[in-house]
Amino acid sequence: MLINFKVKNFRSIKEEVVLNLQATSSKEFRNEATYEDKNYSIIKTAVIYGANASGKSNLLKAVMSFKAMVLESLIRRNISAGLPSEFFKLNTETQNKPSGFEISFLLNEKIFTYGFEFDKERIYSEWLKKGNIFLFNRIGQEIIASRSFKEASEVLKKQTDERVLFLSVLGSYNKEFSKEIIELIKKIKVIHEVGDTLDYTFGEFIKNPTRGAEIKEFNLRFNPGVVDIKAKETFTTASQLNIPDKFKSVLFEKDSPVAQRSMEFLYKKYNSSNKEVGTEAMNFMLEESFGTQNAFALSGPIIDSLGKGNILLIDELNLSLHPILCQYLITIFNSKKGNPNNAQLIFTTHDVTLLDENLLRRDQIYFTDKNKFGVTELFSLADISERKGVSFAKRYLEGRYKAIPYIHDYEDLKFSRNYRHSDE
Numbered sequence: 001m002l003i004n005f006k007v008k009n010f011r012s013i014k015e016e017v018v019l020n021l022q023a024t025s026s027k028e029f030r031n032e033a034t035y036e037d038k039n040y041s042i043i044k045t046a047v048i049y050g051a052n053a054s055g056k057s058n059l060l061k062a063v064m065s066f067k068a069m070v071l072e073s074l075i076r077r078n079i080s081a082g083l084p085s086e087f088f089k090l091n092t093e094t095q096n097k098p099s100g101f102e103i104s105f106l107l108n109e110k111i112f113t114y115g116f117e118f119d120k121e122r123i124y125s126e127w128l129k130k131g132n133i134f135l136f137n138r139i140g141q142e143i144i145a146s147r148s149f150k151e152a153s154e155v156l157k158k159q160t161d162e163r164v165l166f167l168s169v170l171g172s173y174n175k176e177f178s179k180e181i182i183e184l185i186k187k188i189k190v191i192h193e194v195g196d197t198l199d200y201t202f203g204e205f206i207k208n209p210t211r212g213a214e215i216k217e218f219n220l221r222f223n224p225g226v227v228d229i230k231a232k233e234t235f236t237t238a239s240q241l242n243i244p245d246k247f248k249s250v251l252f253e254k255d256s257p258v259a260q261r262s263m264e265f266l267y268k269k270y271n272s273s274n275k276e277v278g279t280e281a282m283n284f285m286l287e288e289s290f291g292t293q294n295a296f297a298l299s300g301p302i303i304d305s306l307g308k309g310n311i312l313l314i315d316e317l318n319l320s321l322h323p324i325l326c327q328y329l330i331t332i333f334n335s336k337k338g339n340p341n342n343a344q345l346i347f348t349t350h351d352v353t354l355l356d357e358n359l360l361r362r363d364q365i366y367f368t369d370k371n372k373f374g375v376t377e378l379f380s381l382a383d384i385s386e387r388k389g390v391s392f393a394k395r396y397l398e399g400r401y402k403a404i405p406y407i408h409d410y411e412d413l414k415f416s417r418n419y420r421h422s423d424e
Contacts, residue, residue: 001035001042002188002311002344003104003111007062010099012055012370014088017378019059021046021344024363024382033334033361035342040106043364045333048348048378049355049396050368051405055376056348057192059368060313064190066101069116070182073168077161082120090374098124105184114167114181122162128181138166151175187310189301194294194320201300202261206231211303218299222325223265223292227279231263265292294320302329309341318351326351330359355392365392367403 001021008016023034023041035042050056065084076083088094102115116126116138126138128149135149143166145152151170160166170178191197205212216229235257263284271277282288284296298320305312317326326349332338333345354360365381381392384401395401 001106001309001342003040003042003106005063005066005104006100006102006115007059007066008100009087009094009097010062010065010101011058011086012053012088012374012376013058013062014091014094014373014375016100017059017376019046019048019346019366019378020363020380023361026361026363026382028357028361029334032336033364037109039109040111042106042344043361044339044342044344045330045360046344046346046364046366047330047354047360048346048366048368049350049352050348050403051370054368054370054403055378056368057315058376059378060190060192060315060346060348062101063188063313064192065099066103067185067188067190069101069118070165070168070185073163073165074172077164083118083122083163085119087119088375103185107180107184112181116165123165126166128167136166151178187308188313189305189310190313190315191298191301192315194297194314197301198293198297201297202231202233202263204300204304205229205263206233211300214303214307215296215299218303219296222295222328225267226265227268228266229263230266230281231261231284233259233261235259291320291322295325305343305345306332306339306341309343311344312346314345314347316349317347318349323351323353326354327359330354352393352396355396357388357392362386367396367401369402 003022004018004020006016006018007013021043023030023043030036030041033043033045035044048056048059065086068084085099087097087099098117098119100115100117102113104111104113111131113129114127117124123138124140126136126143128135134144134146136143136145136152138144141160141162143152143157143160145157152166156169156173156175157166160169167178167181171182201215205215219229220226264281265284265288266279266281268276269278269280284293298314301312304310314320317329321329329345333343355365361382363380363382367379367381369377369379371377381401386392386395397404
């Protein structure tokens, strides 16, 4: 499970910010919303609010860059493209400094911390800790490993160049513990565009009968009137497609196999006396709403994450799901019954209906705010002294927690409108 993620000098994030998923001592939903054992308490859901361009998406992009660095590290040894560092550009102090990422996680009932600093050209430092003890610590090309960490041989140290992470080298040589860490990092799934997940969900639906049944059942829950979902995939050749030849040569290799997919939602159909007489098929892409399409696209990663205990991050969830469905999703991930494998859900949103103390603990609610210097700040509602029983949503929209847009002429326009109304 993810305990925290730290990032500095990346896009709009200048100073280090921390997304901390360690639960506070609050007893709210303690038995449901948190994973508990004798030593740890970790929240399973976190929601991030903030104005447009405040840095919410940049936090998720930082997680994506962290993951890409680890999983693509060995590939970068042989290509000229720069490393995925995007330093904070609005201050001269940061333009020549590395970006830094660090993740802490629970593995085999122990806390481990892994991180690194890098710019587009090279890796400056890298470290792996068990608790407070370094398993290895890298400064430039010098790697110092503890005696207990026998995976870190001198031979593998020498095979680690300035553009390659030592952890990735260890994993590539099937070093058991390092591979286990990399597998955990693979379980971090970041969704920026919901449409990007449609291909995955469709593939799971038609090729994996067990998963397909789960996806169907999930979607039928919130689609009244839908009784079934049918999909098929057929293959043809590019030459047989009913499109102009000039496009065929651009889009496809000659006579290459081309998949043709179709999906229908089947609805109950009634006669003039409102008696059920059968079903009517609706073309998924042409006749279903954008929201229904997005909900289906998301259902694959959601069900996969719940089944495997993944860490799922979704940007702007409110653009894809109705507020009631968002509440339902939070309830599933917070639930022991719905989430037996302790998957974690982290998402950004503008949907203030979720700011409800009957739905979320205070340590599950985060805000991003950008100061006058263009720097993103990240903080939790648990960091703010707030009394019980107040409307979090109302106080957020009043600006009590910052993290809302400032529109310089908005107050003037409101005053003008109210003044006209008073005259009338």
